[in-house]
Amino acid sequence: MSDQEQTEIRLEYAKLKQDHTDFDAAINAMIATGCDPLQIQRMKKKKLAVKDRMKNLEDRIIPDIIA
Incomplete structure (x- = not known):
């Protein structure tokens, strides 16, 4: 890279x-x-999607080390 x-x-x-x-x-x-619990749940889902994307980027930056 x-x-x-x-x-x-x-x-x-x-x-x-x-x-x-x-x-x-x-x-x-x-x-x-x-606020409406459904709206809160939607926001939490979007937050989780952002966290998943962050994890994917971390995996691209940090190479896997095979022991």
Whole structure:
């Protein structure tokens, strides 16, 4: 993997990490205001999708080590 590709992946990872934090704050605010549980569940699902994407990027950055 080239340095350019690794830099792009790291930038995308940083953006996703911020999105994940934003979703967390939004979900907590929704819970505090007594928002519709279905909307909260949808936000949690989107947050989980962001976390899954972050994991995929981590796997691309960190090579597998075969023992």
